[in-house]
């Protein structure tokens with residue numbers, strides 16, 4: 598009798614699972630045939646660079662294992678700074694577009710691919726031209742030049758009217774700013790710290806962000822997300838710096854600077870929305886989400902929110918995070934950070950979900 602019951606329960610469970618699989622298959626098919634937007638277009642730094650730095654002369658790269666260790670379909674180091682996909686990839690997939698957004702400089706892809714998604718981002722770059730100079734990466738103004746070149750190619754490929762519709766309908770995802778503070782201002786190498794107080798530097802970066810947003814709007818962008826800074830003083834690398842200074846924990850000064858910059862950025866975004874009514878622009882509050890992971894790790898199944906998974910997790914990123922480095926963790930899903938600077942794929946998926954929710958709430962989608 599008992600075994601009869603459990604067989605029945607098992608059959609019911611299978612039926613339920615089969616029905617679920619069918620409906621998931623249907624909704625995926627539906628979204629594949631009718632994407633929510635024509636394309637996803639990406640600007641920014643390593644948080645969203647899907648492989649452009651592989652093609653330029655910089656030491657800041659990640660096109661070797663264990664980067665890409667947990668990519669769907671098997672390990673593949675694409676130049677993404679993480680163990681798998683980045684937020685724009687998840688956003689693209691969720692909108693019914695391909696599961697990976699190709700890097701504009703990657704010769705394996707052409708304009709037929711870029712018509713549905715393209716990434717101009719470059720790891721190590723910033724809003725300030727001087728930031729890109731530190732590690733010889735692509736400055737933001739050059740990302741905009743690539744965007745213009747892309748539009749010329751898109752017109753040749755799809756015709757003027759369709760190209761215009763693609764650009765206008767596309768979701769533009771922008772994530773940049775961390776390097777302006779951590780790689781430029783606080784590393785002291787560019788001399789900006791002599792020129793500006795940190796509050797003045799924040800204003801300078803916000804001005805640069807306003808210029809950038811106005812420029813892509815002028816070039817046809819209508820749907821845009823712009824991310825704020827995370828608690829940059831709590832990145833594993835900064836925690837290690839804090840430790841070396843004899844303190845330990847997050848560098849609170851950096852977190853305060855991030856919050857002040859975010860407030861200015863949010864005000865700028867509000868102002869720009871009022872000034873450019875055709876621009877649907879969302880500010881993405883990354884700070885709060887990252888703080889939530891750090892203060893409530895259990896809620897997300899995280900066991901380590903202070904060190905990266907790769908190597909010791911205290912300072913390694915880029916070429917220091919490699920297959921020869923010992924101690925790399927087995928299960929990156931238990932970690933907030935993959936290397937000393939970048940979140941894991943699991944976190945990127947949640948951040949993508951948050952970004953889409955913010956888009957719906959702020960009228961961008």
Ligand SMILES: *[C@@H]1O[C@H](CO)[C@@H](O)[C@H](O)[C@H]1NC(C)=O
Nearest residue numbers: 724725726727736738739805
């Ligand atoms: C950055 O460099 C570009 C190209 O040289 C220049 O047009 C732009 O004015 C510069 N921006 C700033 C803020 O210095």
Ligand SMILES: *[C@@H]1O[C@H](CO)[C@@H](O)[C@H](O)[C@H]1NC(C)=O
Nearest residue numbers: 946947948949950951953954
């Ligand atoms: C995505 O966001 C929605 C709405 O907030 C939430 O219900 C859902 O659990 C989220 N999914 C993931 C994977 O975070």
